[in-house]
Amino acid sequence: MEQVETARAPKGSLVSSMETPLPLNALAAEKPVRCEARGIKKAFAGNAILKGVDVAIPEGGFAVLVGPSGCGKSTLLRLVAGLEEADEGSLFIKGKDVTKLPPRDRDIAMVFQSYALYPHLSVRENLAFGLKLRNTPEAEIASRIQEASAMLGLDKLMDRLPKALSGGQRQRVAMGRAIVRRANLYLFDEPLSNLDAALRAEVRVDIRKLHDKLGATSLYVTHDQVEAMTLADTLWVLNGGQVEQSGPPLEVYESPKSVFVATFLGSPPMNLFDAKIEERAGETWAVGQGIEVRDGRARKTSPAAGRAVKVGIRPHDLVVAEDTKTASGELHVELVEALGFEAYAYGWFTSSGPRVIARLEPEHARRARVGDVIPVRAVPERVHLFDAKTEQAL
Amino acid sequence: MDKKPSLLESVIVHTVLLTFVAFAIYPILWVVSLAFSRGGLSSSSGALPVPHDPSFDNFRIVTAGSGGIFWLQLGNSLIVSLATAVVAVVIATPAAYALARFDFVGKKAGMGTLLATQMFPTVASAVPLYLLLEALHLLDSRAGLVLVYATTSVPFAIFQLRGSFETIPVELEEAAMVDGATRTQAFLRVVLPAARPAIAVTALFAFMSAWNEFILAATLLSRETAFTLPVVLQRFVGEHDAAWGPFAAGAMLVSIPVMALFYLAQRQLIGGLTAGGVKG
Numbered sequence A: 001m002e003q004v005e006t007a008r009a010p011k012g013s014l015v016s017s018m019e020t021p022l023p024l025n026a027l028a029a030e031k032p033v034r035c036e037a038r039g040i041k042k043a044f045a046g047n048a049i050l051k052g053v054d055v056a057i058p059e060g061g062f063a064v065l066v067g068p069s070g071c072g073k074s075t076l077l078r079l080v081a082g083l084e085e086a087d088e089g090s091l092f093i094k095g096k097d098v099t100k101l102p103p104r105d106r107d108i109a110m111v112f113q114s115y116a117l118y119p120h121l122s123v124r125e126n127l128a129f130g131l132k133l134r135n136t137p138e139a140e141i142a143s144r145i146q147e148a149s150a151m152l153g154l155d156k157l158m159d160r161l162p163k164a165l166s167g168g169q170r171q172r173v174a175m176g177r178a179i180v181r182r183a184n185l186y187l188f189d190e191p192l193s194n195l196d197a198a199l200r201a202e203v204r205v206d207i208r209k210l211h212d213k214l215g216a217t218s219l220y221v222t223h224d225q226v227e228a229m230t231l232a233d234t235l236w237v238l239n240g241g242q243v244e245q246s247g248p249p250l251e252v253y254e255s256p257k258s259v260f261v262a263t264f265l266g267s268p269p270m271n272l273f274d275a276k277i278e279e280r281a282g283e284t285w286a287v288g289q290g291i292e293v294r295d296g297r298a299r300k301t302s303p304a305a306g307r308a309v310k311v312g313i314r315p316h317d318l319v320v321a322e323d324t325k326t327a328s329g330e331l332h333v334e335l336v337e338a339l340g341f342e343a344y345a346y347g348w349f350t351s352s353g354p355r356v357i358a359r360l361e362p363e364h365a366r367r368a369r370v371g372d373v374i375p376v377r378a379v380p381e382r383v384h385l386f387d388a389k390t391e392q393a394l
Numbered sequence B: 001m002d003k004k005p006s007l008l009e010s011v012i013v014h015t016v017l018l019t020f021v022a023f024a025i026y027p028i029l030w031v032v033s034l035a036f037s038r039g040g041l042s043s044s045s046g047a048l049p050v051p052h053d054p055s056f057d058n059f060r061i062v063t064a065g066s067g068g069i070f071w072l073q074l075g076n077s078l079i080v081s082l083a084t085a086v087v088a089v090v091i092a093t094p095a096a097y098a099l100a101r102f103d104f105v106g107k108k109a110g111m112g113t114l115l116a117t118q119m120f121p122t123v124a125s126a127v128p129l130y131l132l133l134e135a136l137h138l139l140d141s142r143a144g145l146v147l148v149y150a151t152t153s154v155p156f157a158i159f160q161l162r163g164s165f166e167t168i169p170v171e172l173e174e175a176a177m178v179d180g181a182t183r184t185q186a187f188l189r190v191v192l193p194a195a196r197p198a199i200a201v202t203a204l205f206a207f208m209s210a211w212n213e214f215i216l217a218a219t220l221l222s223r224e225t226a227f228t229l230p231v232v233l234q235r236f237v238g239e240h241d242a243a244w245g246p247f248a249a250g251a252m253l254v255s256i257p258v259m260a261l262f263y264l265a266q267r268q269l270i271g272g273l274t275a276g277g278v279k280g
């Protein structure tokens, strides 16, 4: 299955020049695996949630687990933490089988969505709690707390109780409580979801910086795409109780293996059309639901003519055409959404077809009106083709 | 919205409030005035709660009893009430925690039974309890009384504490266990401290119910040296002559410890009643 795919280099020539270098992932290839889940299955009251999940995180890796709500992300994290018991499968941390061990013997630290700060303890005592339980010498506790509080700017809050802290401050204390532990593995369950947008962006950057600084190994659960794309070395997309795809975030974004992954990642979501493959002067074209587009993407085998496919085009790759001849379709505009730095037009190609979203340059956005018909062009190199039945990428 | 009320408004509001307060404390003031009136209730006692012929006589009468028996009885009351509170909390805390956190066979039936025991008035069980204690040779003893009181205060405490444990997020314990605690340590170091206000309130309730309880005490105690204060008080207003003065003085003495406890536990009480401070 997807096991240890982390380390594999991207296949084919899919890596476009746009892709930022991923030094950490390159390093990961040589690093030993820090945490591995093999064939994890878990059901609640006969309701199978995880149906054989394999995940591997190399030492120093930042793995982000994404998936739709209720797909079992938190469940998997709790299994790794030992707060939940797997029905089948095994877990390894630092090469040691921890499947049957209680949480305290796994040497992990976890940041909860609700932060779960001990309400009766001051910030300092919250940080010291785990270390005291592990009989860490006083001097060591003091120095670790000092270090963490300097990193997170907690100095002034040390003697406050959690109820006297703001949401952002609580979040930092929760991070601090994990940091002082110097654990083998750090687990995060949507740690930013209770923060407002501005703070979220700020803390997101801090988390990645801390991770690198500490040389930590992290498993991070979120359903926020931006967090997933920006934080991860390796993205693990969970769907229907299994890992649907894993890899460096940009690779997953640019070469989704299935319709699910393609539409799950990216905002606004990818446009999808039902189409048939046609041969035109030696070129492969996909035609249907008001779209006509050349497939300019490198593939192992080009699909045979007549094959039913789903064509996927990200809104970002569907732009205003110079003239109708080069157009892939004609967009009947229903709504224009201008965000300042970019704009999207929402509409349809054929009235019976799917909703279509295209990117507009600012000058087009200013002129575009509801009811306009704009010729739009797909970038052939960025066309995604999926089998119509299996919805797997071709 | 926030403007100061006018003088007229202020006067009206305060008049109404003071009327209600007066209504509520009139009987209490009357008891107080009675306690300080020599000779107690007399024809000269008017409607106004003002002591006539003020003195501490009534208190002297109450506490004087032969061989300092009053102090012995006060001790009985204190010991029985404290013991009831301790027994209630010690038994109810783990039980309530288990009911709040775990699923087990018989959980529902157990809860139902506990609830059922709460529905019968105390008097209904007075006779069987008497026979039971007689068989156990625990009549006229503090231990017997504590045992009897525990039968009602433990279930009540379990219900109270279960509710408060349920408001404590499970993640707190999970965080503690990830931090290196065993389940027991998580309970002792995180859950118990977080539940402290609720436990204090529960203990206070148990203490008060035992401190004020009269019917069972009167049924199960016949030796004067074993009496608790409510029984002692009742003796002042016998069938033939009602010594209202000493009775009032005794009532005041009985109320003082409860008021003191309330005062001391004020903060905990408010914390417990709002179940605050446990939200991470």
Ligand SMILES: Nc1ncnc2c1ncn2[C@@H]1O[C@H](COP(=O)(O)OP(=O)(O)OP(=O)(O)O)[C@@H](O)[C@H]1O
Residues within 6 Å of the ligand: A044, A045, A049, A067, A068, A069, A070, A071, A072, A073, A074, A075, A076, A223
């Ligand atoms: N203790 C439990 N008992 C019964 N069902 C559970 C339990 N815990 C989780 N589930 C179910 O398992 C499924 C997965 O839950 P989980 O919390 O892992 O989802 P998630 O991927 O974290 O979702 P979200 O993004 O909304 O947090 C859900 O359908 C949930 O109802």
Ligand SMILES: [Mg+2]
Residues within 6 Å of the ligand: A073, A074, A075
């Ligand atoms: Mg979740």
